[in-house]
Amino acid sequence: MAFKVLITDPISDTGIKILEERGLEVVYQPNYPEVDLSNGVLESIDGWIIRSGTQIEDFHFETAKNLKVVGRAGVGVDNIDIKNATRTGCLVMNVPDGNSISAAEHTVAMMSALSRNIHKGHMTLLGGAWERSGLIGNELQNKTLGVIGLGRIGREVIKRAQSYDMKILGFDPYVNESLFEGSEVELATIEDLYAKSDYITLHVPLVDSTKYMISMKTLKKMKSTARIINVARGGIINENDLAEALNSNIIAGAAIDVFESEPLSKDSALLSSKNILLTPHLGASTYEAKEGVSLKICQQVSDYLLDDKLLNPINLPFASFEDIKTLTPFLNLSEVMGLIQSQIIEEPIKSISIQCFGEVEEGKILSIGVLKGLLGSITDNRINYINAHSVANERGIAVSYSHSSESIAYTNSVKSIVQLQNKEITIEGSVFSDNIFRITNILGFDIDFIPSGHILCIYNKDVPGVVGSVGGVLGRNKINIAEFILSRSSNNNTACSIVKIDDFVDKNVIGHIESIPEVTKVFLLKI
The missing domain is CATH 3.30.70.260 (ACT domain)
Incomplete structure (x- = not known):
């Protein structure tokens, strides 16, 4: 039976063609949220491809029991309930570089238009006026641009801003500072960036730490001549606070492309704000970006479903399947060890400890194998590499892993200790020539057999x-x-x-x- 993929946001025909040519059944309903998902379509899908318009919530994952992968044609994944995707064993992947150029260009376009009052000039002309003196703007040359978030898009914005001879301040608590050694980007604290920047552009995801990071409190730390641009994610800026700051001349202007609730409500305070330029989430809306992310996400989703190939995972405990190829024999061993333990335990599990010996050091990855084997036969959940740790955590099972240089009988081996209420279940194994794995100890008895x-x-x-x-x-x-x-x-x-x-x-x-x-x-x- 062919894998079935649901698509609920517009993507290119070329992307759809990739799926169909690889034998996947495509259900194309690109008008979410008007899509009727009550007709049983969710129960039968293996993949789901979306852009920013679709919101995938916990009940979707509960309903879509066969859903294996959600592909986001773009960067942001805050419209996907990652926690519940992980809990149900559904992989989430995105295309982190597909929209970078479009988003960066839109950021600079918004900054330029805001500085020169282009939007206001257009509207006054449409109204029959020839108003030049009231629309005097500012040059970007020699101004200071504060870039919050120095990932792909932030760095592309910096390239373009430098062509304007702007001074660049950058802030990103997770960036490797060596990336900017010898460059003209000055890494600053967030407080200095707020205080010194003439323009501030946001390029961060919407997470707990960035929710409303721009509020009245932070707006008051900025220059009264400062302008703020957001082509990243809605919800980073408190929109009511921004509207008040603009109308009270706390800052000089704002250019906003993304909103906390989309489409933007007709009673949004932003619509009546002074000195504001609004666009309807156009950051990724270029033919080139749409084509690029469509091709990439359709290729990624089909590769994962058909060949177990993995690119740009969001919720996998390791970066790619390439990371575990050399560990495959030990991962297979650890899964069988967990499976054996699951058939021996007779009490509630308190904790699991994975110990690696010799050249085998990747205890975290091997713990996933043990959990997959152990929990797969004692829970109703679909257990895979994605949700193994999440399910263990839900069940109150503490998981630890370590490496020991202790001299043991078998040079490269793995030991799994399952701590029960009143006793522990131990098992050890090793991989021999031709990648054949064997159990070498069970419940303290030295033994040697192929399981x-x-x-x-x-x-x-x-x-x-x-x-x-x-x-x-x-x-x-x-x-x-x-x-x-x-x-x-x-x-x-x-x-x-x-x-x-x-x-x-x-x-x-x-x-x-x-x-x-x-x-x-x-x-x-x-x-």
């Missing part, structure tokens, strides 16, 4: 006759033994047997084995 198929894990007193008794039960029930591996403990006269069998055994057979006096516990493992 596959149907396995009986039997704990018993270390006395003669147990192997024969177990074999007798299996023989009488016509269960063929493929391999019988025994490990003994010298400390407490106990033993552990791994019995690989050709067929599944039911509870009656398990009961017969457990009735052997020397047997203390039997677990049936299915790998």
